[in-house]
Amino acid sequence: MKILVTGASGLLGLNLSLQMHDKHEIIGVDRAKLANTPFNIIKADLLNLDALPKLLDESKPDALIHCAANALVDACELDPNATAILNAELPGRLAKLCTERDIQFLHISTDAVFDGTKEGIYTEDDEPNPLGVYAQTKLDGEIAVLDANPNAAIARVNFFGWSLSGSRSLSEFFINNLKAGKEVNGFDDVYFCPMFVGDLADTLIGMLSKSLSGTYHVVGSRAITKYEFGGAIANQFGFDAGLINPISVSDAGLKAKRSQNLRLSINKLSTALEYKIPDFSTGLAKFYTQYQQGYPQKMRSYQQL
Numbered sequence: 001m002k003i004l005v006t007g008a009s010g011l012l013g014l015n016l017s018l019q020m021h022d023k024h025e026i027i028g029v030d031r032a033k034l035a036n037t038p039f040n041i042i043k044a045d046l047l048n049l050d051a052l053p054k055l056l057d058e059s060k061p062d063a064l065i066h067c068a069a070n071a072l073v074d075a076c077e078l079d080p081n082a083t084a085i086l087n088a089e090l091p092g093r094l095a096k097l098c099t100e101r102d103i104q105f106l107h108i109s110t111d112a113v114f115d116g117t118k119e120g121i122y123t124e125d126d127e128p129n130p131l132g133v134y135a136q137t138k139l140d141g142e143i144a145v146l147d148a149n150p151n152a153a154i155a156r157v158n159f160f161g162w163s164l165s166g167s168r169s170l171s172e173f174f175i176n177n178l179k180a181g182k183e184v185n186g187f188d189d190v191y192f193c194p195m196f197v198g199d200l201a202d203t204l205i206g207m208l209s210k211s212l213s214g215t216y217h218v219v220g221s222r223a224i225t226k227y228e229f230g231g232a233i234a235n236q237f238g239f240d241a242g243l244i245n246p247i248s249v250s251d252a253g254l255k256a257k258r259s260q261n262l263r264l265s266i267n268k269l270s271t272a273l274e275y276k277i278p279d280f281s282t283g284l285a286k287f288y289t290q291y292q293q294g295y296p297q298k299m300r301s302y303q304q305l
Contacts, residue, residue: 092144196283
């Protein structure tokens with residue numbers, strides 16, 4: 001399968017492209033952050049919306065996985081207009097172009113579309129209620145995608161892994177600080193379902209292979225708190241878990257309000273794919289194996305100097 005991956009230098013886009021390039025023909029779309037990758041790169045500015053038809057016509061993919069977004073939650077609050085173009089208008093435009101060209105379209109969204117006030121587990125049938133600019137624009141992107149392309153698939157995700165900069169994921173936040181012996185805070189009242197990015201990559205390809213359409217929760221099979229997540233990282237890597245202070249998210253002074261309950265059901269996804277969604281613990285073990293094998297350093301070798 002020939003797959004076009006936007007946001008190819010981002011945490012998900014880069015990990016997915018590196019993992020899948022020997023099984024599929026991967027073409028990454030990147031502005032100017034990558035060099036010497038084992039997969040093909042097209043340098044393009046996706047915000048030049050008039051150039052998108054040419055991008056698709058020249059690359060001729062079978063499928064497009066749209067990972068590009070502004071996912072810096074607090075930064076989105078400072079520039080809502082630019083965030084809306086990237087997170088909402090762009091995916092809608094790409095979805096329309098893909099349906100016109102019979103290209104499978106898989107759009108990456110977020111679990112943050114929910115406000116976290118539900119007692120229990122969110123299903124795909126629950127009504128979203130975004131709390132901030134990031135969450136609202138991602139929901140607007142979902143709506144724009146399905147309006148333009150009813151056969152598109154939406155994946156609401158939450159994942160961890162190694163990034164190009166070494167500082168983009170929650171897992172790297174804990175590792176960088178704990179390795180240096182620094183105290184950090186972990187929210188003990190925010191529940192989420194983290195999935196290892198390698199497992200997410202496999203799952204997304206599985207969704208394409210099944211030609212799934214509609215909205216799916218693509219997250220880990222177990223809910224934990226951010227504090228518990230940090231503790232699990234510390235234990236796996238041999239760091240001092242005592243350096244992690246349990247605090248409430250309401251005491252963190254964040255610009256954008258966060259949802260405290262992001263327990264998401266994966267029943268629809270596992271039923272559609274006909275396999276069990278990987279657990280956080282097995283994903284954490286794979287993440288640690290990558291660390292032992294020097295994967296973070298290898299990843300950074302693809303950074304454009």
